[in-house]
Amino acid sequence: MSILKEVRFLLQKELVLEWRQKYALSGILLYVLSTVYIVYAATQQVQPHIWNALFWIIILFASVNAIAKSFTQDGEKRQLYFYTLVNPMAVIIAKIIYNALLLGLISFLTFAAFSLVAGNPVKIASQFAIALFLGSLGFSIAFTFISSIAAQAKNSSTMMAIMSFPVIIPVLLTLIKLSANSMRIMQDTAIWKDIYTLIAIDGILIAVAIILFPFLWRD
Amino acid sequence: MRKFWWKYLGAAILVYVILAGMLIPLKPGVLEISPSTAQAAQTMTFTVEGYNTNYDKASSSIRAWLRSDDDHGLTASEITVVDYNTLNVTFNIPKWLPYESKVKYFSLILDNEIDGASVLPSAVSLTQEVPNLARAKALWPQGNIKDLHTNEVISFPYRNILYETIRNLYFHVSLWLAMMILFIVSVFYSIKYLRTFNKDFDDKALALTSSGLMFGILGLITGSIWAKHTWGTYWTWQEIKLNMTAVAMLIYAAYFILRSSMEDSERKSRISSVYNIFAFAALIPLLYVIPRLTSSLHPGNGGNPTFGSEDLDNTMRMVFYPAVIGFTLLGLWISTLIYRIEKIKDKLYDRV
Structure with missing residues (x-):
């Protein structure tokens, strides 16, 4: 079986599993909605730069929560079963794609919910959309790989937080800058440089994740 | 000893680094000038404070200039040495400055045979009433900052702020x-x-x-x-x-x-x-x-x-x-x- 075919099957499996269980997705959506509501209730009048900071913080915590389970939910036996069947590379790529889709959905819904209650300060929609897309991708790559490390450690939810927050800071800072630019809070004529940086960081992380994952997986 | 030569080498290098890094002095430089503002068409005496300087030993060879961006230099009319790191420098500031704007910063350049040349960037801001570029050019001769001495003593660069x-x-x-x-x-x-x-x-x-x-x-x-x-x-x-x-x-x-x-x-x-x-x-x-x-x-x-x-x-x-x-x-x-x-x-x- 070629690796692309394996990725397609594994992705299908993730989506079907999600569709049947539903609680994981609906749980994280409820998490986002209640966080948005708490933030709105606490701040009420939201200035654009506060909006920007809060938005990305909500996305960050929602993403960590959504992805932390990716490798703990499959039982050890099922993991062993996959191990005999497929290439480990296909497993990590399928998980990353699935998590990126999930995070894309989460960030879009956070955006919708947050703009509904706190107003929409975005002036340049295309730039904000690029930020959301690259953000979902970067978070997905970094957190999926870290969750596979954390799944091996004893205190996996704490390990997930302490390993993923420092690693994601460069991505997060660039994203905040990009979306601040899309809200015209700050003017940056060389915003393409930030987009290229994001793409480059995503590229480095995905390359490292794909190369190293086979070593994490065998147990 | 033969096997662990690199450990001794590392320790020896670090001793050298600490000794050389701490003991080699900084190049002489200009710490401060006061006052730092003056009017055009005025004879003004500034007090200059130097750092690591030997003004007392090199008193006969001290020269000073106020320099504009494009190398127009005003030579000091009188220099008196107070002590090894304090000077009183007097400038006859002309009525016109070599700039179109009213207020401009000038760098101070000092030179003597022992310490070599030193610069204090943006040392003095001068204010003029009516700019007149053409007449200023004659009063601020170009290219008169020359024959500067260099300091041959082993030293680290002198940088302001650092x-x-x-x-x-x-x-x-x-x-x-x-x-x-x-x-x-x-x-x-x-x-x-x-x-x-x-x-x-x-x-x-x-x-x-x-x-x-x-x-x-x-x-x-x-x-x-x-x-x-x-x-x-x-x-x-x-x-x-x-x-x-x-x-x-x-x-x-x-x-x-x-x-x-x-x-x-x-x-x-x-x-x-x-x-x-x-x-x-x-x-x-x-x-x-x-x-x-x-x-x-x-x-x-x-x-x-x-x-x-x-x-x-x-x-x-x-x-x-x-x-x-x-x-x-x-x-x-x-x-x-x-x-x-x-x-x-x-x-x-x-x-x-």
């Missing part, structure tokens, strides 16, 4: 470079571990990461103390490199927590080798990509995260490059000690 803290280059910057070298070697051993699954390589990677992290923390501390003297604060969000480095230290601190969260020795070595490689990959955007995109308060900044090459003269290179080698060797020495402790621990716990 002053004596320029010596921190040998400690702060060398510690960073040594840390990077230690981390690179550590990643090399982690890769080797994943290829062979020989525990020795993981122990080596652990030892190198420990000493690298220690150097990183020392680098942060030396930088922070230096920042207090030059930027006026120990910690600031204005400085992206400082904060990115703190984040990098967090990434590496997580490496040790990850290790301690696993008991099984084979799994522990494998997972932490993987994380070590991943952490290094995450370190590159933190230390080398993000700081280039934002402004920085560090010397030689403006998109360039390192010390500007124009700030590093040959005397400093003679100390700085050995310092990097010395600290790297010291780090390797510390790493071998940690490695041996790990080996002893392995043996002890296996026996129990």
Whole structure:
């Protein structure tokens, strides 16, 4: 079986599993909605730069929560079963794609919910959309790989937080800058440089994740 | 002795670095001028304070100019020496300045045969009533700042704001470079571990990461103390490199927590080798990509995260490059000690 075919099957499996269980997705959506509501209730009048900071913080915590389970939910036996069947590379790529889709959905819904209650300060929609897309991708790559490390450690939810927050800071800072630019809070004529940086960081992380994952997986 | 020559070499280099880095004096320079404002068409006496200067010994050869951007220089009409580092310099400031604007800053240039030439940039701001460029040109002769002396004594450059803290280059910057070298070697051993699954390589990677992290923390501390003297604060969000480095230290601190969260020795070595490689990959955007995109308060900044090459003269290179080698060797020495402790621990716990 070629690796692309394996990725397609594994992705299908993730989506079907999600569709049947539903609680994981609906749980994280409820998490986002209640966080948005708490933030709105606490701040009420939201200035654009506060909006920007809060938005990305909500996305960050929602993403960590959504992805932390990716490798703990499959039982050890099922993991062993996959191990005999497929290439480990296909497993990590399928998980990353699935998590990126999930995070894309989460960030879009956070955006919708947050703009509904706190107003929409975005002036340049295309730039904000690029930020959301690259953000979902970067978070997905970094957190999926870290969750596979954390799944091996004893205190996996704490390990997930302490390993993923420092690693994601460069991505997060660039994203905040990009979306601040899309809200015209700050003017940056060389915003393409930030987009290229994001793409480059995503590229480095995905390359490292794909190369190293086979070593994490065998147990 | 023959086997461990590099340890003695490292120690000897560090002794040289500390002695040379601390004892070689700074070049003579101009610390301060007062008052720092004056009107055109005025005879004004300024008090100039020098640093490491020998005005008393070289009193006969002292010359001074106020210089504009395009090399128009006004020669001092009278210079009196107060003591070795204080001068009274009198200028007959003409009615017109060689500029169209009303207020302009001028640099002060001093020269004498012992100390050589020294500059205080933007020393005095002069104010004129009605600009007249054509008549000013005659009063501010061009190209009269010449025959400057050079200082032949071995010394470090004198830089405003930095002053004596320029010596921190040998400690702060060398510690960073040594840390990077230690981390690179550590990643090399982690890769080797994943290829062979020989525990020795993981122990080596652990030892190198420990000493690298220690150097990183020392680098942060030396930088922070230096920042207090030059930027006026120990910690600031204005400085992206400082904060990115703190984040990098967090990434590496997580490496040790990850290790301690696993008991099984084979799994522990494998997972932490993987994380070590991943952490290094995450370190590159933190230390080398993000700081280039934002402004920085560090010397030689403006998109360039390192010390500007124009700030590093040959005397400093003679100390700085050995310092990097010395600290790297010291780090390797510390790493071998940690490695041996790990080996002893392995043996002890296996026996129990």
